[in-house]
Amino acid sequence: MKVKICGIRDIKTALSAIESGADALGFVFAQSKRRIDPEEAGKIIHQLPEDLLKVGVFVNETKETIEKIVEIAGINVIQLHGDETPEFSCGFSLPVIKALSVGSAEDLSKLDEYSNEYFLLDSPKGKYRGGNGVSFDWSILNENLLLGKKIILAGGLNPENVAEGIKAASPYMVDVSSGVETEGKKDLGKIKRFIDEAKSMEKEEVK
Template sequence: MTKIKICGLKRKEDIQYVNQLQPDYVGFVFAKSSRQVDLSWARELIQGLDQHIKKVGIFQDMRKEAVNHIAEGCGLDVLQFHGDEEPEYCKAFQREVWKAFRIKDDESFIQMQQYAVAGYLLDTYTAGQYGGSGKTFPWELAVNIKRTGLLIAAGGLHADNVREAIRILKPDIVDVSSGVEKNGLKNFNKMRSFIEKVRE
């Protein structure tokens, strides 16, 4: 069964939605973004989160000490890195690490081979932007990649295309953010529809 991550929670309503819908993972963005939260607000949100749902922190080119401080403060289960973090940097943490790769062409997968992480998140390449583009990448490029960890499909997923993404990529996890939003805010019905499509 493909697991589900809803990324970019920032309101108490978002927490209520996921507690009701029970995705496997939720993401809190600590990198610069319209969905960015700080440590104290994330901690407050997490206090209301169902304990069965795993917590992922999204970071970009942040000092290790700052990442560890946030991870400890929020009790994060997974650290997801979206910037230009080096392989050695990704090895330096005690928690589970996922590294995001922006997929443009076949060359994009060469870089992946250098990383020994628990999860490889495939996102869409957009010049000057790390994640959150709302656009898909050519999924066929990733069909034959070597897997040494979890494969997480991201980038432009929504209820109408997620089943096709699962059919082609066979990911361990699908990751959605803007695809379950309306006017920049998480929408309960879109989240429910996405989760139902995946779990069908």
């Protein structure tokens, strides 16, 4: 099971997450309490392994701004977390994660409108588009709609419920931000526990 730790803002957290087994790190360039400047993100990313997925998170941003930040920060995956159209979402040279807010089973029908490499299923938006620590109803996930798609499960995941989420959704990857924080800051112990829990599901499936 692949794991993405989102909302990275310092090199210590980034390296600790990688050491614990993270496959992807997320850097938020949209309005958020976890927002990071492209230049600061670039300083961190410059010290990370080349094959790691370094994801830039954007919300309803212009193509020009996204491409400029890609160049400055050195991210290698774009995450679109707003109301971007299918046409806009497939207009980049880098792989794109299209995030969809899932409040009902009907929301999953949007999966067929897009042709991106990855789809991130998140809970409905709160104050921010993501990172709100709330899960959506995993029972509405339809296997037929998800078939053949690289699904990233997000929204309200934490070390205590990630195993349950993986069982319910059988995702390609799980994504966490607030669920591995203590008092609004990334907690290295929680990050390790989250990754261990997620990776242990892979071992159970092999048995």
